[in-house]
Amino acid sequence: MKNVISQLIDDFHERKLPDPAPRDKQFAEVEGKADVVIGMRRSGKTWFCYQKIIELMASGIKKEAILYLNFEDDRLLAFKVSNFQEILDVYFAKYPEHRKARCYFFFDEIQRIDSWEMFIRRLLDTENVQVFITGSSSKLLSSEIATSLRGRSLTTEIFPFSFMEYLKFHELFPDRPKTFGANTVSQLRKAVKDYLERGGFPEIQKLDRDLRIEVLQGYIDSVLLKDIIERHKVSNIQVLKYLVRHIMNSSGGRFSVNKFFNTMKSISIKCTKNSLYEYLDHLTDAFLFYKVPIHSRSERSRLINPPKIYTIDTGILNAMTFRNSYNYGQLLETMVFMHLRRRGYDVEYVHTKDGREADFLARHGISGETQLIQACWEMSDKKTFERELQGLTSAMDEHSFSTGTIVTWDDETTIENRINVIPIWKWLLQK
Known part of the structure; x- marks a missing residue:
């Protein structure tokens, strides 16, 4: 296994890194804590790590002070927990001068190896290393970390592109639009239609x-x-x-x-x-x-x-x-939910005492800010819109909300000075 690890380290240090699409997230980087990146496969966790590696090198860190291993590499299929020490043995044999310097270790899809968290804990305790971990399992947040890394990790969840990241990737808008003139609105309408159809996974965009x-x-x-x-x-x-x-x-x-x-x-x-x-x-x-x-x-x-x-x-x-046209509302509702999730909101749905329903009661995990939000495809469908409006107003009254929001595909208005109806392409760009 040492020969394989040595080959992988050399391969990483020799190859040119790809130019990743920039993501809006950042690593926390607190000394003594591992940075954990979680998310579905192909959502961009590896490229998020590449983004960090490029930033480190741009700041003057030598590439040799950085170690990257992907545990789903077929050459590591026989890797077991007992082989973790060999990573340190091989790396520091190649670069003994880094024993006294700050190093940066990136371990991709590490959850494939049983008991990985014990090695990471030892690494944090005994070496001058900033550790970055990725995994396609939410258990990196809970049971696996709880055994050995409780209080020793900070988690970043990576999602498919947000609408703003989508706009940047396709070079439509480098920054959030500040005005919504006719030209900007027409571009955003076309972009959100394509975003609804294509989704946000980076690899499939083109x-x-x-x-x-x-x-x-x-x-x-x-x-x-x-x-x-x-x-x-x-x-x-x-x-x-x-x-x-x-x-x-x-x-x-x-x-x-x-x-x-x-x-x-x-x-x-x-x-x-x-x-x-x-x-x-x-x-x-x-x-x-x-x-x-x-x-x-x-x-x-x-x-x-x-x-x-x-x-x-x-x-x-x-x-x-x-x-079909019947379930485009499902897609709109999914876009609204995922945007709330990206922004750090804990989300519940509301079923009122009079039998009505509001799609999202969202509470921000840090600020505590709460919102009531309904998703409705279009106001022209009078029967559906009236049902959604009544569901929102009933939830507002029952839970003492002075304002509420209805996110639509392209309608915009204000109802009774307390309900903001806003098109999805504008709502997704709000700070």
Whole structure:
């Protein structure tokens, strides 16, 4: 294994780094703490690390003071926890002068190696190293870190491109527009339509439609195989795929394990409720789906009311499901949810006492700011818009909100001086 590690270190130091699309996020970099980067496969975690490596080199850090290893490299398939020490042995044998200098170690998809967190803890305690870790598992936040890295890590979640990052990538707007004249608005309308269709995964941005769909479908296969089937030893692959297809076709809707179990039973497909709960946990752990619980102070109410489930990206939804005018509202709602998630909001849905519903009660995890937001495709659909408006106003009255927001595709107005109706292309650009 030492020869393999030596070869990988040399390869990294010899090769030219790609020029990554800049992301709006930044590493926290607190001495004595590991920087942990999490997110779905292909969302840009590796390139986010490359961005940091390039910044380090631009600041005068020699490339030899930086170590990068991707644990999904096929040459590391035989790597075990006992081989971690060999990384240090090989690296410092090559560069003994760095024993006394600050070094920067990047470990990509490290969760593939069992007990990795014990090595990272020792590294933080014994070496002059800033550690950067990436992984496609939300358990990097919880159980795995809790054993050895409690209080010793800071987490950054990487998502597919935000709308602003999308605009920058396609060189449409280098910065957030300050005015919304006719020319700017027409460009933004076209851009958000393309963003809705294409989604935000970096790799597929310049691919034609057929190839884009094929690549995005490949992402799902990769998540299912590597992050769920192999990692959790899932054997009932048929049910897992049915579950993914079902959630995507009703993305943003409430999901009941009991109802899905009965559906499987009705078509003579065997599974257990416990396995369905486990599969759903695995899918959210891999960042393919996000659960949104009902807003309630009662833990019992939160347990008995099924969560809403959102898919990470509209491009994924378009690649995996058939779209028509009926469910464009689902795509809009998904865009709103993911924008709130990117900005650090904890999100719940509201079911009012009079039986109405508001899509999002969002509370910022740091500032504590709260918002009530409804997503509605267009005001011209009078019946639908009236239902969404009543749901929002009922939630505002019940939870004492003086203002609320309705995000639409292209409508903009103010209702009763307390409800702001705003088009998605403008709302996504608000600070």
